[in-house]
Amino acid sequence: AQSVTQLDSHVSVSEGTPVLLRCNYSSSYSPSLFWYVQHPNKGLQLLLKYTSAATLVKGINGFEAEFKKSETSFHLTKPSAHMSDAAEYFCVVSDQLSGTYKYIFGTGTRLKVLA
Amino acid sequence: ETGVTQSPTHLIKTRGQQVTLRCSSQSGHNTVSWYQQALGQGPQFIFQYYREEENGRGNFPPRFSGLQFPNYSSELNVNALELDDSALYLCASSLEGGGARGYTFGSGTRLTVV
Numbered sequence: 001a002q003s004v005t006q007l008d009s010h011v012s013v014s015e016g017t018p019v020l021l022r023c024n025y026s027s028s029y030s031p032s033l034f035w036y037v038q039h040p041n042k043g044l045q046l047l048l049k050y051t052s053a054a055t056l057v058k059g060i061n062g063f064e065a066e067f068k069k070s071e072t073s074f075h076l077t078k079p080s081a082h083m084s085d086a087a088e089y090f091c092v093v094s095d096q097l098s099g100t101y102k103y104i105f106g107t108g109t110r111l112k113v114l115a
Numbered sequence: 116e117t118g119v120t121q122s123p124t125h126l127i128k129t130r131g132q133q134v135t136l137r138c139s140s141q142s143g144h145n146t147v148s149w150y151q152q153a154l155g156q157g158p159q160f161i162f163q164y165y166r167e168e169e170n171g172r173g174n175f176p177p178r179f180s181g182l183q184f185p186n187y188s189s190e191l192n193v194n195a196l197e198l199d200d201s202a203l204y205l206c207a208s209s210l211e212g213g214g215a216r217g218y219t220f221g222s223g224t225r226l227t228v229v
Binding site: 034036041042043044045046049090100101102103104105106107108 | 205207219
């Protein structure tokens with residue numbers, strides 16, 4: 001079965017410093033992996049996705065993630081945090097269930113950006 | 116291109132009642148999934164509809180049911196509401212079953228059961 005583990009429930013960074021949100025995955029086959037962001041009282045917005053093409057994936061708002069098969073990791077990074085990045089971030093793996101694709105979400109990482 | 120829209124945005128129901136939540140898919144999307152997000156947790160897969168047929172279900176009891184209409188809009192129905200059903204319900208749409216294509220999510224319906 002597919003699963004993802006987000007290693008930090010809360011991360012605090014100062015504005016202008018790098019962001020690292022960690023995600024490990026477990027998969028019996030080549031996975032499709034995603035990062036979504038959820039701002040307070042909002043739905044989920046896709047940041048980026050990995051689908052077995054380039055291992056370094058660039059997303060919106062300056063975010064990127066690197067797929068490392070040897071480490072079963074898909075960590076999300078951003079060189080310089082902005083106040084508007086404060087939100088909940090979810091690492092997601094797409095699981096195939098009898099022909100249906102469903103998302104399996106991690107438990108989320110709440111990012112706090114300090115002025 | 117319009118995104119995914121859900122209605123209502125907030126709802127308060129009494130335990131034992133029934134509720135219907137609605138979702139309009141993004142234009143051209145024929146696959147709709149529903150997720151339940153309890154407070155402080157990640158979303159959990161309820162079920163998926165593809166071309167008006169349910170084609171996948173998560174670990175939710177039969178009192179959670181759904182419909183997809185010919186225009187690919189969708190409903191989530193929950194009967195005999197329980198306090199633990201209080202959550203944010205998210206609808207997501209995609210092309211052709213989703214998968215690597217990814218899903219577009221709506222902003223959700225916040226259901227409170229009292």
